[in-house]
Amino acid sequence: MRVLFASTRGSGHFHPLVPLIDLCTGRGDDILVVAPPGLEPLLAARQQPYRIGAEPPDGALSATLGRVLRLPPDESVSLMIREVFGGLFLDAMLPALDEACRTWRPDLVLHEACEFASVIAAERHGVPHARVAVSAAEFTRSGDALLDAVFESHDRGLADRLRTSPYLTRLPASLDPSPYPRTHRYHASAPSVPAPDRWDDGEEPLLYVTLGTEAGALPTAAGLYRALLDAVRGLPVRVLLTVGHGTDTTDLGPIPRNVRVEAWVPQDDVLRSASLVICHGGSGTVFGALAAGVPLVCVPLFADQPDNARMVAAAGAGVAVAPTGAPADEAAVLGADDVSGIRSAVQLLLKDSSYRARAEQLAAEMRSAADCAELIAALDPTT
Template identity: 70%
Template sequence: MRVLFASTTGAGHFHPLVPLIDACTARGDDVLVVAPPGLGAALAAREQPYRIGARPPDDELTRVMTRVMTRVLELPPDDGVSLMTREVFGRLCVTAMLPTLEAACREWRPDLVVHEAYEFASVVAAEHQGIPHARVAVSAAGFARSTDTLLRPVLGPYGPGIVERLRDSPYLTRLPASLDPSPYALTHRYHETPEPDALPDWWGGAEEPLVHLTLGTEAGALPTAGGLYRAVLEAVGGLPVRALLTAGHGTVDPYS
C-alpha cells in the first residue's frame, strides 16, 4: 500500500502523524511525507522519503499573522481562530503547498492520503485525483469541527463539496471519548503502548493523581505566554496532585 502523509509546519501538527508514519513503515507500506520547508530538518533525520513544498510569501504571512496577533490580544479569541483557519491554513498554506502535493498525487499515485487536521492542500490534491483521504487530530474534535465551516470560501473554488467530504472523511484521534467526544461520524481512536517506566519519577514516589497541563507547542511564543503559564501553574500549585507541564521549544520562562 502507498500512503502519502502531509503536514503543515509545526511540531504540534507533525508529531501526531509520526506514530502512523512509523506503523505504516513497520508493516511494509510505501510511505511518502510531504511538508513545508520548516519541517525539512525533521524529515531529513527520519528514514522515510519526503518532498518539500513551498511556504507562503513572507510579506503575506507576516501581514496575516500581525492581524491574528492583534485579534488574539485585543478581540474575542474566535476572531483570531477564524483568521488562522481561513487565511493561513485555508488560503496561504494551500496555495503554497498545492503544486507539490498535486505533483506527488499525480506522479506517485498513493492509495491513501493521510493529513494532519489543518493541512488542506493534500485534501484538494487527493480530491482532484480521486484518492481517499483521512484526517489526523491535532486538537479536540469539537474545536476542529467548529472551524470546518470557515473553509468554504477558500476551499470552495477548488471544487464543489470538498469541505463536506473533508468533514465526512475518517477522523483519527489519540484522545479518548471520555475526554473528547467527537462529532465526526467516522471517528477512529488509536493509542501507543508506552514503554514500561517511560515517564521518569519526578515526584519522588508520590502517588497523587497525575494532571497533564499543555497549551500546545505554539502558545508559549506568544507575547502573553508568561502571564498565561504563571496563571496555569498557580492554579494547580496548591492542589494535591502531580502536575506535568509540556510545551513547545519556543516557550518563554513564565517567571523571567
Template identity: 65%
Template sequence: MRVLFSSTSGSGHFNPLVPFIDACAARGDDVLVVAPPKLEPLLAAREQPYRIGGEPPETELVPLMMRVLGLPADEGVSLMTREVFGRLCTTAMLPTLEELCREWRPDLVLHEMYELASVVAAEHHGVPHAQVAVSAAQFAESTDELLRPVLDSYGAGIAERLRASPYLTRLPTSLDPSPYAVTRRYHQPPAPDALPDWWHSSEDPLVYVTLGTEVGGMPNASALYRTVLASVSELPARVLLTTGPLTEVSDFGAIPRNVHVEKWVPQADVLGSASLVLCHGGSGTVYGALAAGVPLVCVPLFADQPTNAGLVTGAGAGLTVTADAPGQETAGFGPDGVARLRSAVERVLKEPSYRASAARLAAEMSATPTAGELLGSLGAVPAPGLR
C-alpha cells in the same frame, strides 16, 4: 500500498499522523511524508522518506498571525482558518502535492485535517483520501463552513467530499460525539519509560505543567508562566514544567523548589506517573492525559483550547480556569489568578471523582482499535473519499 501523508506546520498537527506513519512502515507500505520547511528537522530525525513543500511568504503570514493573536478567540479562529490554513498554506503546498499525486501516484492520502492542499490534489487525480483529526469534532465542524469557499474554488463539491471522507479521531465517543458520517476512532498505546528522579525520592504527587510549544512566542508568555509557577509553588507536590523551544526560562524569575524545568520530556513518560496535568488545553495534551487516566486543569488560551477545556470539564475529568482580565503582569488572569489556579489544582488532586472520570474515558479509548488495526479497514469504507 503507497501512502502519502501530509501536514501543516506544528507538532500538534503532525503528531496525530505518527501512529499511522509507523503502522504503514511496519507493514511494509511505501510511505512518503510531505510538510512545510518548519517541520524538516522533525522529519529528518525519522526514518521515512519525506518531501518539503512550500510555505506562505513571511510578508503575508507574519501580519496575519499578529492580527490573529490580537483578536477575540472566535474571530482569531475564523481568520486563522480562512486565511492561513485555507488560503496561504493551501496555495504554498499545492504544487508539491499536485506533482506527487500525478507522478508518485499514491493509493491513499492521509492528511491532518487542516492540510488541505493534499485534498485538492487527491481530488484532481482521483486518489482516495482520509483526514486525521487534530481537534475535537465539534471544533472541526465549526471550521468546515469557513473552508468551504476556499476548497470549492479548486473544484465544485470538494468541500462536501472532504466532509464525507473517513474522519479518524483519537477522542472517545462519550467525550466527543462526531457529526461526520464515516467516523473511525483509534488509540495509540502508551509506552512510558521511568522519569529521572529529579525530586530525590519524594513520594509527593506529580503535577505536570505544560503550555505547549507555541506559547513561548506570545508577548505575555513570561507573565503567564510566572502566574502558573506561583500557583504551584506551595503545593505538597512534585512539579515538572516543560516549556518548549521558544521560551527563555531566565525570564520566569526564581523557580520554586518543588519545580523541575525541562525544555521537553516525552509526554508518555510523564503521564505514566502524573497525578494531574495543568495545561493550555491543547488537543495532544488533553488526549494524552485522558488516555493515561490523568485528570486536568485547563488554562485555555486560543484556537481549539476553549473547546477542549469545555469537553474535559463537562466530562468531570478536570476543571477550567479562564482569563478574565487583561494585563502583562497577570497574563490576563487578574490579581486573583494565582489563587484561582491553585484552588483548581488542589481540588482536582483532592477529589477522587476527577481521576475516576478520567479513568473511565481511558478505558473507553483503549477499547478502540490501534492505528494499525484501523488502517486495515479503511479500504472497505464506502465513502466518497475512498474509491
C-alpha cells in the same frame, strides 16, 4: 500500500500523524511525508522519506497572524481557518502535494484535519483520502463551514466529499460526538517504558505543567510560566514544568523548591506517573492526559483551547480556569485572580477523586477503540 501523509506547520498538527506513520512503516508500506519548511528539522530526525513544500509569501503570514492575535477568540479562529489554513498554507503547499500525487502515485492520502491542499491534490488524481483529527469534531466541523467557497472554487462538490471522507479521531464518543458520517475511532498505544527516576524521586503527587509548543513563542510567555509557578509554590506536590526550547529559563525568576524545569520531555513518559496535568487546553496535551487517565486543570488561551477546556470540564475530567474572552495577546496574561483560581483547582482535583475516576473511565473507553493496525487495515484500498 503507498501512503502519503500531509501536515501543516507546527508539531501539534504533525504529532497526531506520527502513530499512523510509525504503524505504516512497521507494516512495510511505502511512506512519503509532505510538509512545509517549518517541519523539516523534525522530519529530518525521522526515518521516513519526505518532501518540503513552500512557505507563504514573505510578510503575508506574519501580518495575518498579527491580526489573529488582536481579535477575540471566535473571530481569531475564523480568520485563522479562512486566511491561513484555507488560504496561505493551502496555496503554498498545493504545488508540492499535486506533484507528489501525480508522480509518486499514493494509494492513500492521510492528512491532519487543518491541511487541505492534499485533499485537492488527492481529488485531482483520484486518490482516496482520510482526515486525522487534531481537535474535537464539533470544532473541526465549524471550521469546515468557513471554507465551503474555497473548496468549491477548486472542485464542485469538494466540500461535501471532504465531510464524507473517513474522519479518524482518538477521542471517545461519549466525550466528542462526531457529525462526520464515516468516523473511525482508534487508539495509539504508547510504548511501555518506565518513567525516568528524576520524576519518581518523592512520594508527593506529581503535577505535569505545560503550555505546549506554541505559547512559548508569545511575548508574554515568561509571565505565563511565572504565574503557573506561583500557583503551585509551596503545595505538597512535585512539579515538572516544560517550557520549550525557545524559552530562556532565567526569565522565569526564582524557581520554587518543589519544581523541576525542563525544555521538553516525552509526554507519554511523564503522564504514566502524573497525578494531574496543568495546561493550556491544547489538543495534544488534552488527548494524551485523557488517554492516560489523568485529570486536567485547563487554562485556555486561544485557538481550540477554550473548547477543549469546556469539553474536559463538562465531562467531569477536570476544571477550566479563566477561559478569557479577550484577544490572544491580552489573554496570554494571567493575574492574581487567575493564579488563585489555578491553585484552588489543583487543590480540588487532588482532594476529589471523582475527577481521576472520570478521566480513567474515558481512558478505558479510548483503549476500547480500534488500534492503529486495525484502523489502517480498514482504510487500505489495496486489499
